[in-house]
Amino acid sequence: MTTMPPPDDAPASLDASLLARARAAVADKKARGVYTAEFVALLDEPLDIRPDPAFAAGPSWDEAVRTAPVSPDAPIVSTRPLIGPVLRALKSFVRRSLRWYLGPVTAQMSSHNQAVIDVLAEHSREIIELRREVDRLRRDAERSGGAPPA
């Protein structure tokens, strides 16, 4: 079996001294106030990940997002032999004739769908955050020797 051999020892000693210098420099900068307690606390803040709603909303989430916008210009198709082109022309004519009506209606539907998606997304994120909080509390309870919440 081929493996990648570890290199010689020289880099290890160089790295050890380099890392030792780095740690000393960190301590020094903390002592001199280059890294204040506030700054260190700021670096320690957890990453603010706003979760993917699909984790709580389930596998249909992507489809819901995909189909939220309603277009008045969906492709016109007809695969019927011979009369297919006639049907397509007819549909196209009807759609053009109703554009004054379909345009505002589909725009209103899209706007409403998007609002519903936004609400669901927010609720899903809330659910994910609450699940995380429950997990954290359960771990804390186990660590402190208490019975985990049911």
Place this chain on the structure above:
Amino acid sequence: MTLRAAHQALPALSPGDGIGNYARRLREILRGLGLRSEIFAGSVHPDLRSEARPIADMAHTVEPDDALLYHYAITSPELNAVLATPARRVLVYQNPTPPEWFEGVSARNAARALGVVQDLPRIAADFEAAVTLSAFSLQALAGLSFARRGVWPPAVEAPKGWQRRPEPQTVLGVGRIVPNKRWELLIRAMAALRRTHPQARCELLGNAEEMGPYAGALERLAARLDGGTVLRGKVSDADLERAYATCTVMAFPSAHEGFGVPLAEAMVRGVPIVASQHTAVAEVAAGAGVLCSDDPLEIAEVLAQVIDDAALRDALSARSLRRADDFSPAVLARAVRETLEPWGLPG
């Protein structure tokens, strides 16, 4: 009976994709061994149509005495097509990111990663051999029933005539924008570095597709900390080369890698590396990069030393180039030959 062909199958072939690049290099190596070798892919990017054939062609191309290498990183229907062939099958286990890293970030990626974890023990019996890109990744196959195993490290080369022209205080991060890469450590380290090096800046190059929640969190963190870090997203090959050429140092704080190709790309270009100590990173970067803890302040100090000390930069650059020799086409060819030889190679 001598092996005459060793083909490869993978779910998708796209430009700039690590697995696709690896497969294409592997094909050169296999052909160099005197074997016929084609790549079959479930989907092929239009720019790469000449590089791969549809997966449906595999059924009438692959013969019982051929080897068929399957690149396994996600659950995909191409696996069924591979299992339907009569060939001697080799699993190229790409050691995907464990599902827990996608928690809250991408339900789709979490499901795919979980699928690999669950399917691997079930499909192992269908493959005679398994290879990984690092010794670390090989550990994931412990206890599974492969008759033969090997490590096939990727072969990476710099473009011909390539030259470094580093700009001062420029830190580079290269890799997908996924949580296991822990780019937040680099952003925090940059904020600390800029306390003493206000001119320091960092470019983060990587595809954030399907990782919106994580990428958004990184953007907000970079803005809040004013760490001089810019997320550039997926860039062209030319822009990637420019970034490797002009950076002072590359930082790679990843917590999980099956290999970590950007490390080898940086090495072959003589870029000094500051990396984490985790998983395959420690193995691949060993001897080349400085391996730091996960403390952003420590990372910042090491970056500061590399930025300030020309002799250290030169030493790390030389170490990178030396280590890059372990990721050459010759090394990969040797590993491939070692694994396939028992089946009989031509000549």
